[in-house]
Amino acid sequence: MRHLPKHLRPRWRYLGVGLETWPDARIDRGQFQRELYYTAQNLIGDIGSTDVDLSVYAFVFDDGEGAAVVRVRRGAVERGRAVLACVDRIADQPVRVTVRGVSGTVRACEERYIRRPLESPEERTVAFENADRFAFVRDRRVAVRTDSGFAGATDFDIE
Amino acid sequence: MYETVHARPDGTSTVSRLALTVSELGYDGLVVRCHDDAMAEYDPAALSTEFGIDVVEGVEIRADDRSAAASAITRHRSRRTIVCVHGGQHNRLACEDERVDVLAHPMADGDFNHVLARAAADNGVHVEFNFARVLRADGGERVEALRGLRRLRTLVDKYDVPYVVSADARSHLQLRAPRELFGVGATIGFTDDQVRHGLRAWGEIATRNRDRRSESFIEPGVRTGRYEEND
Numbered sequence: 001m002r003h004l005p006k007h008l009r010p011r012w013r014y015l016g017v018g019l020e021t022w023p024d025a026r027i028d029r030g031q032f033q034r035e036l037y038y039t040a041q042n043l044i045g046d047i048g049s050t051d052v053d054l055s056v057y058a059f060v061f062d063d064g065e066g067a068a069v070v071r072v073r074r075g076a077v078e079r080g081r082a083v084l085a086c087v088d089r090i091a092d093q094p095v096r097v098t099v100r101g102v103s104g105t106v107r108a109c110e111e112r113y114i115r116r117p118l119e120s121p122e123e124r125t126v127a128f129e130n131a132d133r134f135a136f137v138r139d140r141r142v143a144v145r146t147d148s149g150f151a152g153a154t155d156f157d158i159e
Numbered sequence: 160m161y162e163t164v165h166a167r168p169d170g171t172s173t174v175s176r177l178a179l180t181v182s183e184l185g186y187d188g189l190v191v192r193c194h195d196d197a198m199a200e201y202d203p204a205a206l207s208t209e210f211g212i213d214v215v216e217g218v219e220i221r222a223d224d225r226s227a228a229a230s231a232i233t234r235h236r237s238r239r240t241i242v243c244v245h246g247g248q249h250n251r252l253a254c255e256d257e258r259v260d261v262l263a264h265p266m267a268d269g270d271f272n273h274v275l276a277r278a279a280a281d282n283g284v285h286v287e288f289n290f291a292r293v294l295r296a297d298g299g300e301r302v303e304a305l306r307g308l309r310r311l312r313t314l315v316d317k318y319d320v321p322y323v324v325s326a327d328a329r330s331h332l333q334l335r336a337p338r339e340l341f342g343v344g345a346t347i348g349f350t351d352d353q354v355r356h357g358l359r360a361w362g363e364i365a366t367r368n369r370d371r372r373s374e375s376f377i378e379p380g381v382r383t384g385r386y387e388e389n390d
Binding site: 020021039042043044078079080081082084085086088094095096098099140141142148149150151152153154156157 | 167171172173175176177179180184206209293294295297298301330331332333334335336338339340341342343345346
């Protein structure tokens with residue numbers, strides 16, 4: 001099939017997106033894509049979803065930190081942001097999705113916003129709230145395993 | 160712009176982790192508003208220096224009956240910079256008490272009407288547009304939240320009630336950047352300016368209350384200063 005002439009092709013913008021969750025979470029590209037479509041349908045409906053698009057391009061995820069490139073139609077960037085802000089859980093694991101920036105091409109977006117994942121978190125025992133707890137430590141961020149799931153902390157809270 | 164949070168033990172993250180994330184998202188400050196039955200222990204001054212944002216001590220008062228709520232307001236007013244009341248059954252009490260800064264999520268399981276809107280405007284009580292259920296619920300619950308926000312917005316516009324906006328995070332994973340809240344706001348019928356104004360209002364309340372609690376303050380417009388002595 002022949003390509004459309006350039007002036008008739010849809011124009012896209014690519015959102016560089018960061019993902020953060022607890023260190024034991026496992027998320028793959030398919031789950032993220034499904035959650036995006038699902039959230040978009042809930043928030044802006046089928047018609048809005050078609051207007052925004054929201055296809056996932058690049059996707060990396062490791063040890064609770066990840067990044068992705070999400071395609072949106074030009075002119076629907078703000079609605080794309082709204083949908084991403086409403087992604088609260090992926091495969092029943094709480095996540096934080098942040099938009100790091102917007103680019104005109106996939107390549108620029110990857111180069112600028114998709115950093116290599118930080119080194120793996122160090123697993124060790126820390127003193128947290130007067131008890132010895134098991135924790136994942138990555139630079140300043142600490143995820144402490146407590147009786148009721150993980151607690152978010154920093155080096156400021158542990159001795 | 161400021162964001163508000165519930166920290167451990169009211170939420171799942173510590174104040175310092177929330178402060179770290181809030182500073183990365185580009186906010187100027189963080190209001191800690193744990194419920195008064197689950198207060199976090201932290202040092203606002205140390206965290207402010209550490210993370211380069213303004214950490215504000217707040218509280219959200221949650222009580223079963225009216226007299227308990229009223230005495231909690233009296234108890235916390237002199238100790239905390241920002242006093243919020245957990246909306247719902249005590250909406251009326253909060254709107255009629257000028258010591259209250261913010262009536263949190265008035266529509267969550269209560270009602271807010273033109274009488275309360277007028278009282279809130281007279282007493283300078285800010286009402287909160289709480290985006291928590293828009294961001295984190297779906298289906299019927301979200302529809303109900305949106306209906307509440309719409310009704311609140313009509314009343315706020317009509318009676319010129321002061322307001323604040325918040326995503327009301329309970330962990331650092333629930334925090335959202337200001338631009339993302341603008342996007343969400345635009346999708347559900349707020350203008351960018353309204354959301355920005357609502358996020359800034361937290362900072363304005365904090366500044367005003369700190370000024371009032373400072374030693375030189377006597378009453379609005381009157382303060383002690385250093386003057387030449389008369390002979």
